[in-house]
Amino acid sequence: MNETVTLTNKDKFLSHFDLVDFSMDEDFSSDKRKEAMELIQWLDFPTSKAEYWKYTRINKIIKGDYKVSAPENEIEIDLAVPTKNCIVLINGYFSEELSFFDITEGIQFSSLSDAKKSSSILKEKFNSLVKKDEIFADINSAYHQDGAFMHVAKNVQADEPYYILNMVDDSNIISNPRNFIFVEQGANAKVVLKTINTANTGSFTNMVSEIFVEKNAHFEINKIQDEAEDSFQIATEQVVQADDSTFKINTFTLNGAIVRNNLNIDSLGKNTMTYLNGLYPLKGKQHVDNHTYLLHREPNGESHELYKGIMGDSSTGVFNGKVFVHREAQKTNAFQSNANIVMTDTATINSKPELEIYADDVKCSHGSTTGQLDEEALFYLRARGLSKESARAVLVNAFASDVIEQIGVDAVKDEIEKYIDDNYQGIK
Amino acid sequence: MQTEDELIEEITNSEYKYGFYTDMDADQAPKGLSEDIIRFISAKKNEPDWMLEYRLNAYRIWEKMEEPEWAHLGYAKPDFQDLHYYSAPKPKVQLDSLDEVDPELLETFKKLGISIEEQERLTGVAVDVVIDSVSVATSFKKKLGELGIIFCSFSEAVQDHPELVRKYLGTVVPTTDNFYATLNSAVFTDGSFCYIPKGKKCPMELSTYFRINEANTGQFERTLVIADEGSYVSYLEGCTAPMRDENQLHAAVVELVALDDAEIKYSTIQNWYPGSKEGKGGIYNFVTKRGLCMDRAKISWTQVETGSAVTWKYPGCILKGNNSIGEFYSVAVTSNHQQADTGSKMIHIGKNTKSTIISKGISAGQAQNSYRGLVKINKGATNARNFTQCDSLLMGNNCGAHTFPYIEVNNQSSKVEHEATTSKIGEDQIFYCKQRGMDETTAINLIVNGYCKEVLNQLPMEFAVEAQKLLEISLEGSVG
Numbered sequence: 001m002n003e004t005v006t007l008t009n010k011d012k013f014l015s016h017f018d019l020v021d022f023s024m025d026e027d028f029s030s031d032k033r034k035e036a037m038e039l040i041q042w043l044d045f046p047t048s049k050a051e052y053w054k055y056t057r058i059n060k061i062i063k064g065d066y067k068v069s070a071p072e073n074e075i076e077i078d079l080a081v082p083t084k085n086c087i088v089l090i091n092g093y094f095s096e097e098l099s100f101f102d103i104t105e106g107i108q109f110s111s112l113s114d115a116k117k118s119s120s121i122l123k124e125k126f127n128s129l130v131k132k133d134e135i136f137a138d139i140n141s142a143y144h145q146d147g148a149f150m151h152v153a154k155n156v157q158a159d160e161p162y163y164i165l166n167m168v169d170d171s172n173i174i175s176n177p178r179n180f181i182f183v184e185q186g187a188n189a190k191v192v193l194k195t196i197n198t199a200n201t202g203s204f205t206n207m208v209s210e211i212f213v214e215k216n217a218h219f220e221i222n223k224i225q226d227e228a229e230d231s232f233q234i235a236t237e238q239v240v241q242a243d244d245s246t247f248k249i250n251t252f253t254l255n256g257a258i259v260r261n262n263l264n265i266d267s268l269g270k271n272t273m274t275y276l277n278g279l280y281p282l283k284g285k286q287h288v289d290n291h292t293y294l295l296h297r298e299p300n301g302e303s304h305e306l307y308k309g310i311m312g313d314s315s316t317g318v319f320n321g322k323v324f325v326h327r328e329a330q331k332t333n334a335f336q337s338n339a340n341i342v343m344t345d346t347a348t349i350n351s352k353p354e355l356e357i358y359a360d361d362v363k364c365s366h367g368s369t370t371g372q373l374d375e376e377a378l379f380y381l382r383a384r385g386l387s388k389e390s391a392r393a394v395l396v397n398a399f400a401s402d403v404i405e406q407i408g409v410d411a412v413k414d415e416i417e418k419y420i421d422d423n424y425q426g427i428k
Numbered sequence: 429m430q431t432e433d434e435l436i437e438e439i440t441n442s443e444y445k446y447g448f449y450t451d452m453d454a455d456q457a458p459k460g461l462s463e464d465i466i467r468f469i470s471a472k473k474n475e476p477d478w479m480l481e482y483r484l485n486a487y488r489i490w491e492k493m494e495e496p497e498w499a500h501l502g503y504a505k506p507d508f509q510d511l512h513y514y515s516a517p518k519p520k521v522q523l524d525s526l527d528e529v530d531p532e533l534l535e536t537f538k539k540l541g542i543s544i545e546e547q548e549r550l551t552g553v554a555v556d557v558v559i560d561s562v563s564v565a566t567s568f569k570k571k572l573g574e575l576g577i578i579f580c581s582f583s584e585a586v587q588d589h590p591e592l593v594r595k596y597l598g599t600v601v602p603t604t605d606n607f608y609a610t611l612n613s614a615v616f617t618d619g620s621f622c623y624i625p626k627g628k629k630c631p632m633e634l635s636t637y638f639r640i641n642e643a644n645t646g647q648f649e650r651t652l653v654i655a656d657e658g659s660y661v662s663y664l665e666g667c668t669a670p671m672r673d674e675n676q677l678h679a680a681v682v683e684l685v686a687l688d689d690a691e692i693k694y695s696t697i698q699n700w701y702p703g704s705k706e707g708k709g710g711i712y713n714f715v716t717k718r719g720l721c722m723d724r725a726k727i728s729w730t731q732v733e734t735g736s737a738v739t740w741k742y743p744g745c746i747l748k749g750n751n752s753i754g755e756f757y758s759v760a761v762t763s764n765h766q767q768a769d770t771g772s773k774m775i776h777i778g779k780n781t782k783s784t785i786i787s788k789g790i791s792a793g794q795a796q797n798s799y800r801g802l803v804k805i806n807k808g809a810t811n812a813r814n815f816t817q818c819d820s821l822l823m824g825n826n827c828g829a830h831t832f833p834y835i836e837v838n839n840q841s842s843k844v845e846h847e848a849t850t851s852k853i854g855e856d857q858i859f860y861c862k863q864r865g866m867d868e869t870t871a872i873n874l875i876v877n878g879y880c881k882e883v884l885n886q887l888p889m890e891f892a893v894e895a896q897k898l899l900e901i902s903l904e905g906s907v908g
Contacts, residue, residue: 051498327825342840345807351835353846356500360822360852368846370837 066174092175106156115149144178227256243269282315457514486613585621655690684719707765710737723749744773762795
């Protein structure tokens, strides 16, 4: 009985894509889609009994009634992004009208569908990193409409940040944006990946990004999730790092009813540097689940992970970070930290920082704290004439600043700072 | 001067010092598990009907349960139909003095280094010796009796104090709790029972020595400690087991009840046979230990785990009463092919509850050592406080150390801190010691002792000495 019910759920969910036309797709990509569809047949949606999804109920997501819609009308919107290169996706489809490019030698930045026609690296590597047993990632592989493609050639230094804007402008939209980023040896680039939801109701964004950071390359991605209040997002990043490379990701989850981040990093090279940062200031009934998995496979790697959460109202925060140190990965230094402030009695935080270590000559640590704003610090500020509300705002700002300081793109830094200022001014 | 390799060789070669086997006639149940076997055990122990019902109920639940697989462990699952569920030394006659105790048994104790006379005379520790599930010797009973303290084997308690057993049995670890606890509820043969009346402080450390003796005998101990309002007891549990080639199963349940203002200190040294160097044999240790704290009560678990091939153990506290305190101090040493998945659970329900978890793991050889813990702060547990520290020390590059903490906080006034580190012994530390004339082995022992000090300090004196000895044996000539 139970089984039939779940099957129906999956079938019903997949039926949203029945009318989507993928006939224009390139052959190699069609093959990948077929492979993924094949896999989906054998998979089921995870329940809270699955360890990996223990704290996140996805019923609301999978039972939603969605539509797939390519935008037709002209959209009047001032994006005001401080960059010369911006890809705009609307409801999962590439918007030629809103996107703009400043052609730079050595950097290929285009929609995924355009790249499928020409890029050999895409043909070679596409869908090679995605985990086969993750149903949401497979759904993306099978049914993605479009996405962003970036290829930075050897030793090219991109000064400007590249923007990928992922917009939803209608209700009940389901979209599967798919991004592919390849940073060649010695190159350096920064990307801002932002989700904006201008409509209000019940959309679901199921995004997958594949990121390759080659030897001695440096790559930073700033991910801003500003979903609508009752929209859902599952974002999966699959990253591989080669020798001597640096990878940094800053995740800011600002809005969304249920947001789940699956961040998987395979540090396959020696001497890699990895920074994972996250900030989740939550309100209302938000539920944000950050899962990170960092694998150190080769020696001399270093990683720093810092996730901070502010749980307000009836929100729920989840942090599950895992650092895996392979037997060969001697001299690994891995540091993981998760700090949370719980503002109300109805808010919840579930934190699960994990270490799995098979090499002995390592320095690994993790810490997790949950608490309140420091009473003594509040007193100190109030003794100097600040109101209770502003004193609290100052402390929240200070709490968030550790993560904000990690941002390498000034415009994003300003944006997040402003967000914290606006939302935590005069908090009680 | 020993090289590192020689040291590895030495530690992995050090034989299990307590591996011997006492030749005694045992009164055994046939192999296998069924309702009939349970009726047999119950009849053999002359139990009242309610006890039999309790067992049968547990068995029926157990039949429908599946063996858990979530732990970070790999082992051949025991065949539950290939075990003896009851084995007892010959029916005991009432003894007037130690002379009447089976000389072979006394010999066993001597080898263990716990001669009863010595303990009685020198340390003032009352020992309730359990060999293969049935109590053989109980001492200091009278002295305790004067204070109204009941300290006896579990089966005696079922006969003599049924009202207490019925009231508290299964209240902390319910029959349905988990696969092994349920199995234990169905087939437990004996164990210890302790009751401290209101306002009494137990004047001596109570201790029980467990041994697994008969080949192919699953051991299912059941311990129930009740500290009534305002009372205090310190309870010691120590284990050594003889060398056996087949894996032996041990699934004990320990329930502690600390009523208002009571305090229970429960210390364990576990040194069961860890299996051979090649990972053959050894004890499977699947234990459920839990304590319940009422208002202002305190339960403190201290454990030093050096034995067993596979350990699966999470002593925990349910902090139900306001202002109650739970503590957990642990040293877990794994070497060769040993595997341990251990940690603590602290469930905060009452207001102003506090808990501390200090866990020190040491992993050598091919061993895998995991810390798995849960700190759960319920919504009503305002101003709750937890501090968790779990450190892992790795020796050699074939072993693993893992940390899986679960932290769940549901209110705004609680503070929860967790920190964990994993590293090896610093070369600079060894260098410093060597430079001052110590050899490498002494240096490592010194460093390991320092590393475990926070936990060893929690043990009662006699136990601390034994624990230190054990650590030295386990890490004899250890690796840097």
